[in-house]
Amino acid sequence: xxxxxAKIIQTEQLRVVSSGSKIxxxxxxxxxxxxxxxxxxxxxxxPNQWILFFNLAIxxxxxxxxxxxxxxxxxxxxxxxxxxxxxxxTSVVLLxxxxxxxxxxxxxxxxxxxxTVMESALNLxxxxxNIVVGVMMLSTIGEFVYLxxxxxxxxxxxxxxxxxxxxxxxxFMRSYGLSLAQNIILERKxxxxxxxxxxxxxxxLVELKNANIKLKGLxxxxxEFVSIASHELRTPMTVINNYLWMVLHGxxxxxxxxxxxxxxxAAISSQRLIALVNDMLTxxxxxxxxxxxxxxSGDLLELAKGVVExxxxxxxxxxxKLSLKEPEKKLPQxxxxxxxxxxxxxxxxxxxxxxxxxxxxxxxxxxxxxxxMTALVADTGPGIAQEDLPKLFKKFGRLxxxxxxxxxxxxxxxxxxxxxxxxxxxxxxxGVKSELGKGSTFxxxxxxAKKK
Amino acid sequence: xxxxxIVEDDQFLRELYAEVLKKAAFAVTEAGDGEKGYQxxxxxxxxxxxxxxILPKIDGLxxxxxxxKEGKLPKKKKICLLTNLSVEALSKKWGRIEADExxxxxxxxxxxxxxxxxxxx
Numbered sequence: 001x002x003x004x005x006a007k008i009i010q011t012e013q014l015r016v017v018s019s020g021s022k023i024x025x026x027x028x029x030x031x032x033x034x035x036x037x038x039x040x041x042x043x044x045x046x047p048n049q050w051i052l053f054f055n056l057a058i059x060x061x062x063x064x065x066x067x068x069x070x071x072x073x074x075x076x077x078x079x080x081x082x083x084x085x086x087x088x089x090t091s092v093v094l095l096x097x098x099x100x101x102x103x104x105x106x107x108x109x110x111x112x113x114x115x116t117v118m119e120s121a122l123n124l125x126x127x128x129x130n131i132v133v134g135v136m137m138l139s140t141i142g143e144f145v146y147l148x149x150x151x152x153x154x155x156x157x158x159x160x161x162x163x164x165x166x167x168x169x170x171x172f173m174r175s176y177g178l179s180l181a182q183n184i185i186l187e188r189k190x191x192x193x194x195x196x197x198x199x200x201x202x203x204x205l206v207e208l209k210n211a212n213i214k215l216k217g218l219x220x221x222x223x224e225f226v227s228i229a230s231h232e233l234r235t236p237m238t239v240i241n242n243y244l245w246m247v248l249h250g251x252x253x254x255x256x257x258x259x260x261x262x263x264x265x266a267a268i269s270s271q272r273l274i275a276l277v278n279d280m281l282t283x284x285x286x287x288x289x290x291x292x293x294x295x296x297s298g299d300l301l302e303l304a305k306g307v308v309e310x311x312x313x314x315x316x317x318x319x320x321k322l323s324l325k326e327p328e329k330k331l332p333q334x335x336x337x338x339x340x341x342x343x344x345x346x347x348x349x350x351x352x353x354x355x356x357x358x359x360x361x362x363x364x365x366x367x368x369x370x371x372x373m374t375a376l377v378a379d380t381g382p383g384i385a386q387e388d389l390p391k392l393f394k395k396f397g398r399l400x401x402x403x404x405x406x407x408x409x410x411x412x413x414x415x416x417x418x419x420x421x422x423x424x425x426x427x428x429x430x431g432v433k434s435e436l437g438k439g440s441t442f443x444x445x446x447x448x449a450k451k452k
Numbered sequence: 453x454x455x456x457x458i459v460e461d462d463q464f465l466r467e468l469y470a471e472v473l474k475k476a477a478f479a480v481t482e483a484g485d486g487e488k489g490y491q492x493x494x495x496x497x498x499x500x501x502x503x504x505x506i507l508p509k510i511d512g513l514x515x516x517x518x519x520x521k522e523g524k525l526p527k528k529k530k531i532c533l534l535t536n537l538s539v540e541a542l543s544k545k546w547g548r549i550e551a552d553e554x555x556x557x558x559x560x561x562x563x564x565x566x567x568x569x570x571x572x573x
Contacts, residue, residue: 231506234536238558239464245561246468274558 226284230277237274244270272412279414283395286421293340293425297333297449300341300375304364307345311353319358322349325365334373334446340422341446345375347415348442352379356439371448372429378441384434392432393420419444453479454499454573459489459515460534461507465557469502472562473569486510494524499573501526502555504534529553529572 244267246252248260255263285291308324315322352362360380367374384392396413423430423444434440456478460466463484470480481498483489486507493501493515505512512533519525533554553572555565 231536234558235462235465238536238560239462239468241558242465242468242560242562246472249563251472251562278558 220288223284223288226280230281230284233277234274237270237277240270241267241274276412276414279412279418282418283414283421286418286425291340291425293337293422295335295337295426298336298338298341299331300334300336300373300446301327301331301366303336303338303342304345304366304375307342307349308364311346311349314350314353315362318353318356320353320356321361322353323361323363325363327366329368331366331368331373333449335449336426336446340425344419344422344444345377347419348377348444351415351442352377352381352440355379356381368448372445373448374443374445376441376443378439380439383436383438384432384440385436389432389434392416393430453477455479455481455497456569456573457481457483457489457492457498457501459483459486459493459501459507459512460504461485462504468562469565472566476566476570478569478573486512486515490515490518493519493526494522496524496526498526499530500569501531502534502569503531532568532572 244263247255248263248267282291305324308322312322349362349364356362356379362377362379365376365378367376393416395417420430423446426446428444428446430442430444432440432442456473458466458469458473458480460469460482461484466482466484470482473480481492483492487509489503489507489512490510492498493503503512503515507515510518516525516531531553534557535554536557553568555568
């Protein structure tokens with residue numbers, strides 16, 4: 001574990017070294033060292049000092065190229081020696097040609113260099129940069145000896161220093177060439193790692209997409225389950241309901257008051273269960289996008305009148321006054337899906353009937369404001385506390401503190417939620433205004449249809 | 453006596469419907485699955501068929517499509533579909549829904565059924 005960590009730290013440090021500024025620093029050092037010999041007084045003519053400069057350049061370049069090649073070959077898993085031989089021979093020939101043209105070294109000495117190089121190359125235990133540096137050294141020493149012998153100049157201190165500087169510079173160049181190449185290799189590795197990481201991210205994205213598809217499938221499965229379960233539930237519920245009706249209506253003989261009360265409660269509960277299943281099915285269909293709203297221009301007033309007429313019987317049973325306030329002006333047509341808006345109206349007025357105590361009053365009215373037509377259902381019920389208002393339009397948003405108990409209201413807790421879904425499908429607005437003890441007003445707004 | 457065929461797979465419900473209709477002085481024939489229902493409808497002679505949609509063996513709408521192909525479909529208003537599906541869902545599957553009657557089973561009480569049948573025959 002710790003060795004792995006150490007390795008990572010090492011890699012990180014190397015990566016820091018590989019930054020661009022470091023490479024520039026190294027190039028500057030290269031020029032400084034390359035120019036050093038020029039400072040020293042020398043007996044060698046000026047062109048020769050430029051030759052030294054070229055020699056250093058080649059030492060750097062060859063080291064650099066060698067390292068890059070080595071890394072590449074290792075990566076490809078090829079036999080290093082095989083490819084290196086070719087590379088080495090090419091470099092050596094180029095070097096020999098260079099030396100031949102730009103130095104005055106020739107004749108037997110040049111052949112000697114060449115032979116040494118070839119031998120080293122074939123031996124293959126020596127790396128190219130080492131050979132190059134070796135050749136450079138030999139060339140420098142050889143040149144020196146040549147100068148001493150031919151021109152009969154006596155070996156002196158200055159020449160010795162110059163020689164030392166040249167050799168040191170060459171060794172420096174070799175190591176700088178290597179480190180430059182290594183830096184580039186590290187940078188490449190970092191880049192490929194980044195690419196790998198990018199690939200990983202892409203892979204994860206694909207995985208996420210697949211998971212999403214799976215989830216959607218599961219969701220569909222859930223909806224299908226709700227559909228099937230609802231149907232399977234409704235059939236026995238219908239049977240229970242019908243048989244209870246039969247007994248309650250004396251089809252199986254007379255029943256006592258107490259029996260009637262008990263059976264009534266059973267019947268009410270079974271009807272509630274059916275209503276719940278129906279509501280859940282409706283919600284499931286809305287969420288699956290199976291319920292489409294076809295917005296046609298229609299008369300909201302006429303629609304509301306129909307619903308009010310229908311529910312008047314229920315209101316009478318509970319001794320409630322249900323009325324529709326005729327608007328003073330003629331109302332414009334609005335964009336609506338008749339069936340759905342009818343459902344919403346039945347729900348809102350039905351709720352008012354449920355929650356308003358006996359002798360109360362429910363008024364349905366209309367209001368137009370610009371491009372919006374609003375239908376309002378006001379009751380004289382117990383009202384709703386401010387903090388409870390946001391809960392109303394949520395699934396099973398029935399309020400614990402509400403006046404009527406669950407059994408009394410026979411609600412499913414889904415009515416207002418469905419209303420909101422319906423109005424949302426119409427891109428309309430739905431809301432409530434209420435004050436405790438002063439009743440509630442539920443309303444929804446629909447867009448006025450453009451006249452043709 | 454008017455003749456009524458009930459095609460409904462739920463035995464309890466079918467028997468209850470049959471009972472209330474018999475009491476209302478109708479001659480009732482019962483079929484518990486799609487195949488039997490299809491055979492009886494093909495033979496014909498009923499004033500009204502109460503046809504469930506989801507049935508074993510042959511689906512209620514499948515029966516109608518088969519009969520339509522064979523030219524043995526009862527006349528308009530001589531079929532009353534028994535269903536729990538919404539009308540929208542039904543009309544997508546059966547184009548003639550506007551012409552035929554339908555009853556939502558879960559919202560139906562026995563006396564409402566009798567009333568409806570009386571208006572149809």
